[in-house]
Structure formats: structure tokens, C-alpha cells
Amino acid sequence: MVWLTGGCVALAVLMIVLLLAFIFWQGIATFWPGPLVMVKTRDGATFLGEPTRRETYLAPGSSQPMTRVLYKTGNFDVTGSHFNWVNDSDVVEKSEPRWALVIERVEWGNAYGALEGVTDGNVSINDPAQAWQRFGELHGAGLKQLTASRLIVRTAQGKLVPADRAKENEPLLVSQVVRAYPANQLGLGGKVKVYFSRWWEYLSADPREANTEGGVFPAIVGTVLLTFIMVVVAVPLGVIAAIYLREYARQGLLVTIVRISVNNLAGVPSIVFGVFGVGFFCYLVGGSIDHTFFADRLTFHKTALIWASLTLALLTLPVVIVATEEALAAVPRSMREGSYACGASKWQTIRRIVLPRAMPGIMTGMILAIARGAGEVAPLMLVGAVKIAPELPISLHPPFGLNRSFMHLGFHIYDLGFQSPDSEAARSMVYTTTLLLIAIVVTLNVSAMVLRSRLRRAYSAAKF
Amino acid sequence: MIDAKSPQTATSPAAAPVTPAGDRTVPKPQPAPAPQPAPPGAAAKITTQPEADIHSELASETHIISVEDFNLYYGETHALKNINMGVPKSKVTALIGPSGCGKSTLLRSVNRLNDMIDTVRITGNMYVDGMAIYKRNVDVIELRKRMGMVFQKSNPFPMSIFENVVFSLRIDGEGRKSVLQETCEKALRGAFLWEEVKDRLHESGLSLSGGQQQRLCIARAIAAEPEVLLMDEPCSALDPVATSKIEDLIYNLRGNYTVLIVTHSMHQAARVSDYTAFMYFGSLVEYGTTATIFGNPHLKQTEDYVTGRFG
Numbered sequence: 001m002v003w004l005t006g007g008c009v010a011l012a013v014l015m016i017v018l019l020l021a022f023i024f025w026q027g028i029a030t031f032w033p034g035p036l037v038m039v040k041t042r043d044g045a046t047f048l049g050e051p052t053r054r055e056t057y058l059a060p061g062s063s064q065p066m067t068r069v070l071y072k073t074g075n076f077d078v079t080g081s082h083f084n085w086v087n088d089s090d091v092v093e094k095s096e097p098r099w100a101l102v103i104e105r106v107e108w109g110n111a112y113g114a115l116e117g118v119t120d121g122n123v124s125i126n127d128p129a130q131a132w133q134r135f136g137e138l139h140g141a142g143l144k145q146l147t148a149s150r151l152i153v154r155t156a157q158g159k160l161v162p163a164d165r166a167k168e169n170e171p172l173l174v175s176q177v178v179r180a181y182p183a184n185q186l187g188l189g190g191k192v193k194v195y196f197s198r199w200w201e202y203l204s205a206d207p208r209e210a211n212t213e214g215g216v217f218p219a220i221v222g223t224v225l226l227t228f229i230m231v232v233v234a235v236p237l238g239v240i241a242a243i244y245l246r247e248y249a250r251q252g253l254l255v256t257i258v259r260i261s262v263n264n265l266a267g268v269p270s271i272v273f274g275v276f277g278v279g280f281f282c283y284l285v286g287g288s289i290d291h292t293f294f295a296d297r298l299t300f301h302k303t304a305l306i307w308a309s310l311t312l313a314l315l316t317l318p319v320v321i322v323a324t325e326e327a328l329a330a331v332p333r334s335m336r337e338g339s340y341a342c343g344a345s346k347w348q349t350i351r352r353i354v355l356p357r358a359m360p361g362i363m364t365g366m367i368l369a370i371a372r373g374a375g376e377v378a379p380l381m382l383v384g385a386v387k388i389a390p391e392l393p394i395s396l397h398p399p400f401g402l403n404r405s406f407m408h409l410g411f412h413i414y415d416l417g418f419q420s421p422d423s424e425a426a427r428s429m430v431y432t433t434t435l436l437l438i439a440i441v442v443t444l445n446v447s448a449m450v451l452r453s454r455l456r457r458a459y460s461a462a463k464f
Numbered sequence: 465m466i467d468a469k470s471p472q473t474a475t476s477p478a479a480a481p482v483t484p485a486g487d488r489t490v491p492k493p494q495p496a497p498a499p500q501p502a503p504p505g506a507a508a509k510i511t512t513q514p515e516a517d518i519h520s521e522l523a524s525e526t527h528i529i530s531v532e533d534f535n536l537y538y539g540e541t542h543a544l545k546n547i548n549m550g551v552p553k554s555k556v557t558a559l560i561g562p563s564g565c566g567k568s569t570l571l572r573s574v575n576r577l578n579d580m581i582d583t584v585r586i587t588g589n590m591y592v593d594g595m596a597i598y599k600r601n602v603d604v605i606e607l608r609k610r611m612g613m614v615f616q617k618s619n620p621f622p623m624s625i626f627e628n629v630v631f632s633l634r635i636d637g638e639g640r641k642s643v644l645q646e647t648c649e650k651a652l653r654g655a656f657l658w659e660e661v662k663d664r665l666h667e668s669g670l671s672l673s674g675g676q677q678q679r680l681c682i683a684r685a686i687a688a689e690p691e692v693l694l695m696d697e698p699c700s701a702l703d704p705v706a707t708s709k710i711e712d713l714i715y716n717l718r719g720n721y722t723v724l725i726v727t728h729s730m731h732q733a734a735r736v737s738d739y740t741a742f743m744y745f746g747s748l749v750e751y752g753t754t755a756t757i758f759g760n761p762h763l764k765q766t767e768d769y770v771t772g773r774f775g
Binding site for chain 1: 482573580582605606608609611612613615617619622623631632634636679681684685686694753
């Protein structure tokens with residue numbers, strides 16, 4: 001029996017560890033700069049790109065399994081595709097050219113090629129080494145806004161990488177470049193630098209290219225704000241409701257029914273809460289607010305951060321109520337009696353004795369609510385999470401951005417994975433974003449736990 | 465120790481009437497909305513109770529608490545049966561009897577702590593300083609503020625030692641630091657705890673040892689200088705050293721406080737109390753000076769119990 005029970009625990013632990021390790025590894029590896037490889041194939045085509053993965057497949061009409069490598073070849077504006085498969089059997093020449101550059105652009109994704117020259121107004125440099133130096137000066141010195149500065153880049157396919165397809169012979173604007181590095185010349189230090197610069201961009205910048213590039217800063221802000229408002233609403237409400245149920249209400253059939261209903265509410269599918277949120281908060285409450293206070297100008301009568309937070313608060317309320325009720329019930333009778341015997345009123349007893357004593361349990365409820373609420377996506381799709389929010393849901397002026405739509409990491413993952421125009425490009429971002437979401441939920445939980453253990457120590461045996 | 469209280473010079477010469485002029489006409493209990501004439505046949509049961517043997521010395525004392533025709537029911541269980549007794553002022557009175565005889569219930573009725581239990585019904589009344597406490601519009605909180613209570617199991621609050629002691633003052637809104645500190649020191653000295661905790665007043669009350677916790681609870685009970693101190697087996701969970709400290713303390717409280725103490729230990733009752741009441745199965749059996757109850761009880765039942773032959 002001990003083997004069966006222990007085995008089940010081991011299996012559960014193993015699955016969780018595998019899940020976390022997989023996401024962690026995939027998420028961590030995303031931004032590491034790999035080598036740039038140039039391959040020539042038997043039919044004369046040349047590809048320059050970053051190898052992303054290798055697979056074995058069965059070509060139609062052949063019984064022999066073959067291997068092929070997926071190269072991220074970029075230059076989408078020239079070639080029309082970000083990725084190319086190259087069969088290993090077709091490769092006639094393979095090299096890692098020293099001059100190959102990875103150029104991350106604001107638009108059209110990455111460009112891969114060699115720098116041939118820089119035109120800077122009337123000055124033009126045609127020596128690659130000098131051009132690279134000049135580019136570094138222009139790019140690094142915050143001169144990105146110089147619209148006249150252009151890079152002349154030779155690609156594997158042809159002469160130039162234009163800034164956009166309409167003007168095919170226009171070279172690449174320096175202002176369009178996010179980051180450029182000679183991938184095959186980087187030492188470990190250089191790679192680390194690129195790696196962290198990418199992470200920093202990821203955490204602090206707005207998304208680009210239909211969310212497949214750039215950062216997720218708005219989604220981080222949205223997630224944290226959403227969770228914060230949810231906690232601020234759900235915890236006081238739930239604690240007060242639990243105090244009534246446990247301390248004031250006469251325990252009987254009615255209270256039992258209420259308690260069972262609350263418990264069952266925790267099991268309602270979250271999408272149902274989303275539907276309710278749209279119908280009740282967005283349309284009914286929001287509509288009424290607009291009608292009453294904003295002369296029917298569209299302000300709250302739409303999906304918004306505040307409505308999403310309230311919907312999540314509703315969703316997590318049962319968790320808080322149940323946990324708080326249990327914490328209140330666990331306060332020993334002797335403590336209450338001691339307080340009453342001192343002449344304390346009921347409310348004084350609750351406020352000074354029962355609530356402090358129950359606080360660690362209430363914190364547990366809060367932690368569970370955060371864990372449940374922060375990872376919830378389904379209801380958010382209905383009440384306010386969007387693919388791209390034009391502005392952060394923060395403002396100094398009433399209504400302080402609460403009525404804006406927002407981005408959310410959970411929804412961002414769904415959007416990247418399943419709604420992206422180029423799922424291959426978004427693939428690595430899915431892992432990174434998942435890692436980030438897990439990190440944020442864990443951070444919120446851990447800080448609540450630290451707070452709880454502080455309280456616990458305060459109410460058991462330590463200094464105040 | 466017992467001979468310390470032996471001179472039976474009554475504090476008030478005139479035999480104080482056990483029944484002060486109070487309006488006993490409305491003996492309706494507050495918590496129980498049930499109609500007054502409680503269970504059918506209750507009256508008959510009460511009349512079958514033998515009268516308690518209350519010794520004549522008690523009549524010469526001033527009674528701060530008077531219990532009259534007091535009955536208490538837990539649901540259908542008749543826990544206290546027609547109790548009539550007076551608790552002398554500024555004396556230590558012990559309640560003894562076997563487990564489940566209603567000692568603690570009687571004690572908890574004095575500050576109406578049984579109100580907390582939904583199923584409790586009460587008939588009869590109690591008087592504190594002549595005021596009927598089981599009556600409509602009695603301020604229960606005011607009543608409890610006149611009494612301090614120490615429980616069987618020490619129950620310090622989840623706060624610092626200092627805050628524990630001054631809890632009664634805090635809930636009255638006392639915020640002056642000097643008053644709080646003075647009260648705290650006085651109460652802790654009164655409970656013989658000051659020397660042990662004076663350097664760590666701001667540590668949690670729960671960090672103290674068991675005996676210290678119980679003395680902390682006593683300090684808390686006497687901090688507000690109550691008229692009556694109710695003690696429910698205060699030493700039952702303590703070792704002999706802590707017990708003797710607390711017994712010394714109780715002994716020293718006489719004169720300033722009226723102490724009503726429930727105890728299982730006959731020796732403790734004999735050591736600390738002036739008067740002893742023996743209860744059995746919800747009834748008061750015999751009540752007199754501690755010396756008489758332990759040395760020369762009137763009833764065989766009492767003698768059997770105090771000599772350890774049953775119970």
C-alpha cells in the first residue's frame with residue numbers, strides 16, 4: 001500500500017516537475033542568439049538563416065524517412081516567408097559566414113544578410129567594416145530618428161533589403177533597426193549581452209508585428225493590475241461576508257443553504273462568469289453608468305479592466321469566503337470567551353481577537369484567490385482582454401483608465417499560439433510568455449505567503 | 465493558612481437580607497426567547513429537590529452576589545436545579561463537586577457567559593449588588609466589566625503581553641500611555657508576573673510558559689479592578705510550582721476582591737477559600753465556612769466527598 005500511495009505522489013510530482021522544467025527550458029532558451037548558417041541546395045537556391053529545429057519526416061511517394069532543418073530565413077518583405085525547410089539530402093554547401101548579420105527590425109521581422117554600406121545623407125560608405133562602425137555610431141548614439149541614414153544590406157537572395165516592398169530599391173532605414181549583431185562573430189560575452197538585451201526588450205517594450213515580436217509590457221501591466229483590483233475587491237467582500245455567515249447569522253437551514261451555494265459557486269465554469277460579466281457589468285451596469293453620468297457617451301458601456309476585475313472578483317469570492325469561514329471557525333472558543341469576559345462587545349471581540357487570530361487563514365484564502373484569478377483566461381476573453389491595447393489601462397484622469405481594454409498574459413499566450421498569422425514565429429514567444437505568467441503568479445503567491453508567515457509568527461510566539 | 469480567616473467577625477453586624485429589594489417579577493432571560501414556564505413538570509422537579517444546607521455563618525456576611533431559585537437548562541438537560549445562595553463580599557468562596565455537577569455553569573452564569581450558547585434557558589435570577597442581572601435591558605457588557613474571569617485553560621489573546629493586560633482598558637477606549645503603563649505594571653505585580661516579564665512586555669503573550677500564561681490571564685482579569693473575580697479551575701493545567709504561586713495570589717486577593725473559584729482540588733479549596741459550597745448533580749448540597757465543610761460537615765454526602773470516599 002505504501003508503494004501505491006508513494007508511487008502516486010511520485011507520479012504527481014514528476015508531472016509537475018516535467019511541466020515546469022519543459023516550460024522553463026523552452027522559455028529560457030528563446031532569446032539565446034544562435035549561429036547564422038548559409039546553405040546552398042542542389043537546385044541552386046541559397047538560404048541564410050538561423051536553424052531552429054530538425055525533424056524526420058516521410059516525403060510523399062518515398063518510403064525512406066528523411067531529415068530536414070527549419071531555417072528562420074527572415075527577409076519577409078523580399079521573400080514572403082519567415083521560414084524555410086531545407087532537406088539535409090539537398091544541401092551541397094554549408095557554411096557560417098563571418099559577415100552575416102542578424103538585423104531585428106521594427107517592421108517585417110528579422111533581416112539576414114551582410115552589410116555592404118551606409119548612406120548618411122550625402123555621405124555614403126561602401127566599405128563593410130567602416131559601414132558597420134558607422135552603423136554602430138548612428139544606432140548607438142540615439143540618432144535612430146535620422147531618416148536619411150540607410151543601410152545597404154546584401155541578402156542571400158539578392159542585392160538589397162528594402163525598408164518596405166513598395167519601394168523595392170530603398171535601402172533599410174537605420175531608424176527601423178531594433179538590434180543588429182554579427183551572429184557568427186559573437187563570443188560568449190556578446191551572446192549574453194544580446195540575450196539580456198532581448199529579455200529587457202521583452203519585459204519593457206510594446207509588442208510588434210502582431211505580437212510575435214517585441215515585448216509584453218502592456219500584458220504584464222494588465223495582468224498585475226487585473227489581479228490587484230480583483231484582490232482589493234474580492235478579499236474585503238469575502239471576509240465581511242464570511243464574518244456575517246460565521247459570527248452573526250443564526251446557524252440554521254438558511255445559512256447551510258447559503259454555504260452550500262457559495263461552495264458550489266466555486267465550481268461554476270469560469271466562462272459562465274465571463275458571460276455574466278458581459279451581460280451584467282458591461283451592458284447593464286456600464287450602460288447605466290454611461291446613461292446617468294456620461295450622457296450616453298461611450299465610457300463604461302464596453303469591455304473594460306474594471307469589469308474584468310469585478311468578474312474575476314466574483315469568480316474568486318467563494319474561495320475567499322470558504323477559507324475565511326474556516327479560519328474564523330478555527331479560532332478557539334476560549335479566546336472569544338476570554339474577550340467577552342473582559343467586557344468586550346461582539347464587534348470588539350471580532351475585530352481585536354478573532355480577526356487577528358484568523359488572519360493567516362484569511363491570507364491563505366487570498367493566496368488561493370490570486371492563484372485562481374491570475375491564471376484565468378476564459379472569462380477575460382469576453383470582458384476585456386484584447387490582442388493589442390492601444391494604451392495602458394492607467395491614467396491620471398478619472399476614470400483612471402479603468403474603463404480601458406487591456407492585454408493579459410494568459411490571453412496573450414492563446415493569441416500567440418492560435419491566432420497568430422505566423423505560428424512558427426510565435427512559437428518560441430508562447431513558451432517565454434508562459435514562463436513569464438508562471439513567474440508572475442508565483443511571485444504574487446510567494447509574497448502573499450511571506451506576508452502570511454510573518455503574521456503567523458506575530459500571533460504565535462515572536463516579537464511584535 | 466486556614467486559620468488566617470478563622471475569626472468570624474462579621475463585616476456587617478446586621479444580618480444582610482439574602483434577597484435585596486429587586487424586581488424579581490420579570491425573571492425572563494435575555495438569550496432564550498422561549499416562554500417562561502420552562503419544561504412541563506419542571507416545577508414539580510424543583511419541589512422534590514431537598515433544601516440545601518446553608519450554614520448560619522453565611523447569613524451574617526454581606527452578599528455581593530445573590531442567586532435565587534436559579535435553574536438552567538441546556539436544551540432538555542436540567543443543569544442547575546433551583547440554586548439559592550449568596551456569595552460574601554471580599555471573601556474567597558470555593559465551589560467544589562464532582563465533574564459535571566454544574567460548578568462551572570453556575571460560575572459562568574454570574575457574568576452571563578452562558579448567553580453565548582444558543583440552547584441555554586434560564587429561570588430564576590441572580591443579583592449583583594442588588595441588581596437583577598437576568599432581566600431585559602440589563603447591559604451585559606457593563607455587567608462583565610464589573611467582573612474578571614480566569615478560565616480553566618489559559619487563554620492569552622494573540623497580542624503582546626502588554627496589550628493582553630490592558631485589553632479591558634483598550635476596549636473602553638483608554639488611549640493614554642501613562643495610564644495603560646501604570647495599569648499594566650500594577651496588574652502584573654498583582655499577579656506576581658511583573659519581575660518575570662517586565663523586560664519583554666512587547667513579546668507575544670503566547671510566548672510565555674503555561675504557568676506564566678495563566679498568571680497573565682489573572683493580570684488581565686484584575687487589570688480593570690473588577691468587584692468580583694471568577695475563577696474556573698485556574699490551576700487544573702499547571703504544575704505544582706505554578707499552582708502554589710497562583711494559590712498564594714488568590715489568597716492575597718481576599719479583602720480587595722470577591723473571589724468565586726471553581727476547583728476540583730479539595731486541598732486547594734481548603735487552602736485558599738473562606739467559604740466552600742458543595743454541589744452535586746446540579747444542586748447545591750451544603751454551603752458553609754471552609755473549616756466546617758472540610759472539618760465537620762453537616763451532611764454525610766458532603767463528608768463522603770471531601771474525604772474522598774466518592775466523587
